Amino acid sequence: MLENEKVPAKLKLRAVADQVYKNAWDAKKRGELVGWSSSKFPAEIAETLGLAVCYPENQAAAISAKHGGQRMCEHAEAMGYDNDICGYARINLAYAAGHEAEEKPMPQPDFVLCCNNICNCMTKWYENIARIRNIPLIMIDVPYNNTVEVDDHHVAYIRGQFDDAIKQLEKISGRTWDEKKFEQVCANSNRTAKAWLKVCSYCQYKPSPFSGFDLFNHMAVVVTARCKVEAAEAFEALAQELEQNLKDGKSTWKYAETHRIMFEGIPCWPQLQALFKPLKEKGINTTAVVYAPAFGFVYNNMDEMMKAYCKAPNSVCLETGVEWREGICRENKVDGILVHYNRSCKPWSGYMPEMQRRFRKDLDVPVVGFDGDQADPRNFSEAQYNTRVEGLFEVMEEYTARKGGDHNE
Amino acid sequence: MEKIYTMGIDIGSTASKCIILKDGKDIISKSLIEVGAGTTGPTRAIKAVLDECNLSKEDMSYILATGYGRNSIDWIDSEMSELSCHAKAAYFLFPNVRTVIDIGGQDAKVLCISDKGMLTNFAMNDKCAAGTGRFLDVMARVLEVKLDDLESLSAESTKVVNISSTCTVFAESEVISQLASNSNICDIVRGIHKSVAGRVAGLAKRVGIEDDIVMTGGVAKNKGVVIALEEELGKKIYVSPLAHYAGALGAAIFAYQKSQK
Numbered sequence: 001m002l003e004n005e006k007v008p009a010k011l012k013l014r015a016v017a018d019q020v021y022k023n024a025w026d027a028k029k030r031g032e033l034v035g036w037s038s039s040k041f042p043a044e045i046a047e048t049l050g051l052a053v054c055y056p057e058n059q060a061a062a063i064s065a066k067h068g069g070q071r072m073c074e075h076a077e078a079m080g081y082d083n084d085i086c087g088y089a090r091i092n093l094a095y096a097a098g099h100e101a102e103e104k105p106m107p108q109p110d111f112v113l114c115c116n117n118i119c120n121c122m123t124k125w126y127e128n129i130a131r132i133r134n135i136p137l138i139m140i141d142v143p144y145n146n147t148v149e150v151d152d153h154h155v156a157y158i159r160g161q162f163d164d165a166i167k168q169l170e171k172i173s174g175r176t177w178d179e180k181k182f183e184q185v186c187a188n189s190n191r192t193a194k195a196w197l198k199v200c201s202y203c204q205y206k207p208s209p210f211s212g213f214d215l216f217n218h219m220a221v222v223v224t225a226r227c228k229v230e231a232a233e234a235f236e237a238l239a240q241e242l243e244q245n246l247k248d249g250k251s252t253w254k255y256a257e258t259h260r261i262m263f264e265g266i267p268c269w270p271q272l273q274a275l276f277k278p279l280k281e282k283g284i285n286t287t288a289v290v291y292a293p294a295f296g297f298v299y300n301n302m303d304e305m306m307k308a309y310c311k312a313p314n315s316v317c318l319e320t321g322v323e324w325r326e327g328i329c330r331e332n333k334v335d336g337i338l339v340h341y342n343r344s345c346k347p348w349s350g351y352m353p354e355m356q357r358r359f360r361k362d363l364d365v366p367v368v369g370f371d372g373d374q375a376d377p378r379n380f381s382e383a384q385y386n387t388r389v390e391g392l393f394e395v396m397e398e399y400t401a402r403k404g405g406d407h408n409e
Numbered sequence: 410m411e412k413i414y415t416m417g418i419d420i421g422s423t424a425s426k427c428i429i430l431k432d433g434k435d436i437i438s439k440s441l442i443e444v445g446a447g448t449t450g451p452t453r454a455i456k457a458v459l460d461e462c463n464l465s466k467e468d469m470s471y472i473l474a475t476g477y478g479r480n481s482i483d484w485i486d487s488e489m490s491e492l493s494c495h496a497k498a499a500y501f502l503f504p505n506v507r508t509v510i511d512i513g514g515q516d517a518k519v520l521c522i523s524d525k526g527m528l529t530n531f532a533m534n535d536k537c538a539a540g541t542g543r544f545l546d547v548m549a550r551v552l553e554v555k556l557d558d559l560e561s562l563s564a565e566s567t568k569v570v571n572i573s574s575t576c577t578v579f580a581e582s583e584v585i586s587q588l589a590s591n592s593n594i595c596d597i598v599r600g601i602h603k604s605v606a607g608r609v610a611g612l613a614k615r616v617g618i619e620d621d622i623v624m625t626g627g628v629a630k631n632k633g634v635v636i637a638l639e640e641e642l643g644k645k646i647y648v649s650p651l652a653h654y655a656g657a658l659g660a661a662i663f664a665y666q667k668s669q670k
Binding site: 341353360366367368369371379380381383384387388390391394395398399402 | 477489490491492493516527528529530531532533535536615
């Protein structure tokens with residue numbers, strides 16, 4: 001690339017994501033502590049203390065996407081972990097136990113940071129890592145939100161744990177909390193979140209200036225580096241590119257946009273191409289995803305920060321979950337929904353039949369489910385998936401005809 | 410006026426079916442070969458359906474394929490999912506249909522149909538053979554009876570032996586245990602039908618059931634399963650003698666509609 005040539009945002013994003021793991025390896029070499037963190041643990045804490053952290057979920061997704069998921073899952077099963085357990089957990093537990101993964105190596109941890117706002121499997125998963133590696137576990141327990149608004153008692157409960165997590169990490173690492181630095185880290189985190197949400201918002205335009213599947217590729221940075229200014233800059237650069245695409249009538253979606261759908265759930269990383277193939281063949285652009293914007297944590301003060309970390313696909317009540325998704329569907333003008341019944345994520349998949357019913361009733365769009373897995377390729381059948389996508393397409397065609405003939409009107 | 414012939418080909422996992430329609434409404438020929446995708450079945454079924462009416466492929470205005478193996482023939486005009494084809498055929502055979510239950514060789518599906526015959530919603534089985542035709546194949550083999558005999562055996566049952574509907578392999582073990590305990594084979598078969606019905610009824614209730622209910626697909630030939638499903642749903646189920654050909658029939662109707670565009 002020439003010196004003055006503008007670096008494409010996707011390369012900037014890749015560099016930011018790679019740097020997270022490089023930082024961790026470098027820290028390990030210097031003899032510093034390295035942590036592993038669940039993706040929705042408040043990243044602001046470790047970043048303020050200057051501690052290098054890796055993300056097992058991100059690593060497991062990368063290993064799965066590079067077709068190492070089954071091998072690692074089988075290692076975990078041989079260790080005694082049931083194949084009903086989350087595929088990410090199995091992959092990571094195998095790695096923690098010493099099974100190599102050349103697809104995405106990361107240094108072994110000296111401490112683990114767990115927040116169960118994603119799911120409660122996370123708690124046992126991290127307890128197991130701590131036991132396997134004989135290292136401290138720092139836990140932030142986020143109660144399931146039975147109410148639409150986050151209860152003040154929950155905020156106080158999480159805040160107490162947040163403060164305690166800082167104390168524990170100070171003790172483990174010998175580092176001192178710096179309030180000024182924390183403020184800067186929070187500012188970075190908010191800037192990244194806003195830029196990320198802006199990127200996601202470009203799906204609202206018709207035709208969309210990008211393929212919604214791109215979000216699955218870009219989201220690694222918001223998971224692993226959201227407190228870093230480089231992440232904010234990379235997403236801002238991406239938003240600028242999308243704005244330009246919009247002005248120029250260009251898109252990373254290279255096909256006719258005959259229909260627009262929401263993809264519900266975590267994608268099947270080992271079969272990302274297989275997921276995409278029938279969609280592109282039918283001109284179905286995924287203009288709404290639940291998983292990606294779920295990582296846009298925006299807050300103005302500590303209470304709002306606690307509340308932001310209460311919002312995850314598996315930690316909100318059905319009403320909030322439905323409202324959240326239906327808002328995304330309306331904003332991004334979808335005319336169908338594809339639901340991934342994810343064998344690795346039972347809490348998420350468990351409430352989807354009721355959500356499906358509500359989507360159909362409230363949005364008057366067809367909703368179709370398929371069986372799969374975010375990491376274990378054994379739980380996905382391409383032929384079954386193709387039939388369901390084809391069926392969804394045919395029903396969307398019928399709906400389009402019924403609603404007046406023009407696509408996407 | 411020149412007649413318009415269209416062909417629908419349904420390449421399933423266990424059988425290949427073809428239908429030729431005249432002017433989109435008269436079935437002039439049909440064929441069924443009891444082997445499906447990846448076998449000689451499709452070729453034989455196509456030859457048989459053409460031979461029966463003394464026509465050639467070139468006489469067809471439009472040829473449309475459906476079913477699991479729909480992508481395996483490259484000379485057809487187009488293909489569609491079996492979901493739309495079964496819905497189309499059910500509406501053709503029973504204009505009051507609102508719910509279609511199709512149990513095929515390796516999947517089960519429930520289709521919701523609007524009063525204008527439009528497919529509005531559907532649900533399919535998950536990645537599991539329970540509740541499908543394959544489940545019945547496995548059970549017939551364990552019982553050492555012919556698949557076609559299951560219906561008459563269940564008709565002679567006096568009580569139901571409960572068989573699990575969660576897993577084909579576990580259900581097979583249960584059947585073996587029942588045989589070892591000298592349970593009546595007719596009662597076991599009735600329990601097997603109830604197991605399939607329970608699984609499919611769950612799927613149907615998930616998408617919502619409206620009258621009239623029509624059953625299509627190969628398993629609809631087995632009255633024992635139809636009766637068990639009627640008991641599970643508490644509703645009458647309509648079955649056409651052409652139930653097994655529904656995919657091919659729907660494909661032939663779509664072929665006619667496409668030939669008119």
